[in-house]
Amino acid sequence: MNSGFLLVILLLYLGLLFFIAQWAERKGNSKWTNNPYVYSLSLAVYCTTWTYYGSIGVAANSGLNFIPIYLGPVIAFPAWIVILRKIIRISRVNKISSIADFISLRYGNSRFLGALVTIISLIAILPYVGLQLKAISETFHIVTNSPETTNVFLDTSTYVALVLALFASFYGTRYVDASEKRKGIVTAVAMESVLKLFFFIILGLYVTFYIFDGFDAIYAKASLMESFEERNTIHGLEGGMNWMMLIILSFFSIFLLPRQFHMSIVENNREKHIQTAIWLFPLYLLLFNLFVYPIAWGGNILFEGKDVNSDMFSLLIPQLFDNTFMTVLVFLGGFSAAISMIVVSSITLSTMLSNNLLIPYGLLGSLQKDNQESNSERIVKIRRIGIFLLIILAFIYYRFFIMDFSLVSVGMISFVIVAQLGPAFFGAIFWKRGSLNGAVAGIIVGMLICFYTIMLPFLMSSINPESNFFKEGFFGYTFLQPFQLFGLDYLEPIPHALFWSLLFNSLVYLFVSVSFKGDYRERNYAEMFVDIDKYINNHENAFVWKGTAYVSDIQKVLKRFLGEERTNRALSIFKMKYNIAPDNLMADARLVKFAENLLTGHIGT
Template identity: 40%
Template structure:
């Protein structure tokens, strides 16, 4: 197909998504929400199925058979526990007005600004390779459709144009307001629609291969069984996949569906009703099962038709094109565009909020101008927060493109994805510990994440820098600095595990050990850490309004000015009216300038600000405003 035709369909499809998102926003403004629906919620969670699922699973199945199932079986096994774990996270985030996984970790451990910044850095460095995977998938599929693919050699201009186009749509979709807790109903509906498109497109490709090019599942598997290289893919044992590797894939899938920034965004921040989880607990696993039904037939069909002539990641497109079904191939291409673009949009929105709230705002609120009653400064900070998120979207996508251009184009889609999954898995100890153990401290959480992240980088990221010549190959055989026990795939002499299981074992070993050890043996937790621990662990118990932690004096007018700077005049009036209805004695109708704010109002204002700039920055800013 001509490039102009493909570009036209690509832009037309994204314009359709924009129209859907715009319509959803209009309905939301009229209080007729389209996303307050358990089916839309469950479909939005299917953003878990990215280009990795769409293209990479086929490529993985063509080389390792059933191994790809582990990444989807993990979330399926975890789904019944969502009512205990995910519902608790949703309840906490709604009560505390938290908008990201970094907010959650920071708030749990004493609203620590340093811990929030660390969690953000880990997310950005861990997820950027995953975003580059989506850019690679879009660029590859475009080149395949245009008939210019050269065994994976891609036109970098295609990838760069893709990056710029997605940055534009991401900013329009989700970075409109400084209040991050404001739900992005348009984005959610667009993502749900994309989930349907990629499912229908992938099933169409699977039906063509299974019943068009072959005579059904039995015929595909019979022909594959006659090829020795494919016959060994029928069982896990013959592919050399051991129990440790299978368990690792299950654990990574469980961690990813809960803690990836995009999954946290759609399943927690965008959740409208906790009861929607009841439907998602069975509908989301069903989606995972259906979209993977035709993975093996497409993989085996591609190998039977093309052998090793083509990259197995491109079989989904190559088979319809090779059979002369160009328009079906175009539908499949749009399905791949859906899988990749939905991930990029949601992921970059989540990362941009984290970068603004935890890297930039803690620095700005510490400036001397943040002290006192400067309404102009507060309004300026609100605009800085909004513009910084837009710049963060561009920065994240440029970093992802840079990774793709230097390293990512040399790696398979699934390998890149597994590296990112292992990165967010470093949050598992501090998140689960924070939910169920009151003894965890900010020092322990910081030590655990730092230790686990360092091991992750050494065992998984550092080896990928050897192929492009960024590091010497001797590190793999002789260890870092020639120290034998510092080999990335045999750290401290541990052998016999695949590289992924080896990395997860050592990273979690360091992570859990440091988290528990430092929490138990380190300093006594502060009063704020203890209060936050109680609020998180006992989230389902009714608690009085938090006011004991605010003892200083701040004029009511100063608090109003602070809120107006970030929420706007209309939203501030609505919020204060709601507060006055609940606590009529805490907010006089027209306060005079010297009137000091009630501690309950300060606690309420802190939570409102946390939805805009994060819990750590909100506390710092309110403390500074109080002097």
């Protein structure tokens, strides 16, 4: 297909998404935008180009090994009724807008922990965003039969990155309060989820029943291929252990990926929407994976003996039969999978970057003017620039670091890094004894092991694939081999890295938390998080504060960010709720907590 014509199709498709987002923003809380189906479908931002292309590559090369990464979320969803509802209630009463806010608030409102979680999220997600841009670029060249270029200005992904950066900057920062619902983005992502599933099912039907004569015919031909049986078995106990670790990895990811936390927690309008999500999203994953195996092995049959990238079978198969229409549909589906992830991830990372790094560690002083409009405009500008630069930075990362790596390898490493937040995250909602020192120590130790067992080998393999480090270990100590740490030799690199990093992360978190008691703020937030149902209606009453402050001083701070009218209205409601005299001069713990919650969406916890 002609490159110019495909670019026009892409621009029209992006225009449609702009229109849907704009329409949803205008509709507000109508039944078309605020319903359980839109919410459930927006969670399918989990399905990126890794799902759309990478799963087929894994199925073609390793048979059933693509399944565990989807079993984790399916296993997690029945628990959502309890776990997700609890997290939503905690986040709603505390005006939490990101996973960094959530974790840092639980451990005594720690500024350092919020910054640490933000940095880890950036390390994990930026390459993953770059991965989506890589997929867009590669698939564009496949569809147009054009060679990949080293010239940035001739690379389609350059302009896609710019357009997406502008789109995300505009729709992701329409509100200065980061905890506000972004109905335009959510509705656009839900529509993209429908389209990418629809296009993928059409491809599956085309390959299974048009090119071949059904599932049985594909299986019969594939079973005659060399090493078919070897690729399509779990490989006994050792393979089962690898599967178990991958299931744990995907279980953690559905909770801990910043984009998933944002869509499932921050964008949740009503708790009862969860009841639809716990069956609709697993059904979505089932439908998405129904044709992965037929497409993968159909590609193996059609391209047997040819040197082709199995990740791209979904495009190469219709192209082989000169079906341009089907090829373009598949490309648009993969494009949808990429841009929804890029947009939502950049919005969440930008919020975390501004609220947990830039504002608390440098820009707070410049926000101490009394002009609320100026402060709000500055915060929005910070986030807009942040979104734009994050997408451009991801593009640079793709161009210079991950050009030669597969979709699955980069995605898996991102999942392992994000999983290091797991012990502190789940400890936050279930264990009152968990402390700040334990959380910080556990995350740092887990990241160090993660770096040694997977990130360092990943970097060294791109520099010197023949390095003795892989075979001999650190300083020649074989028990320190990065892929066989302490002699554990039956796990594949990703499950191996996850096992050791999570094991030491969890042990350090538990040991340090038990050994060193947290201060009164940590214990206070622990009580409010773990027993949220007890305090949800009057959570200000549960807040402990040891200090003195004047109501007028708190009012002055609130006006700086909320404006005079909103501040006066909020304080009037607060005084009415707790029957406080209008002329009361001294602030109590309830007012301090109330003021903190009002400010959290603007400048973080």
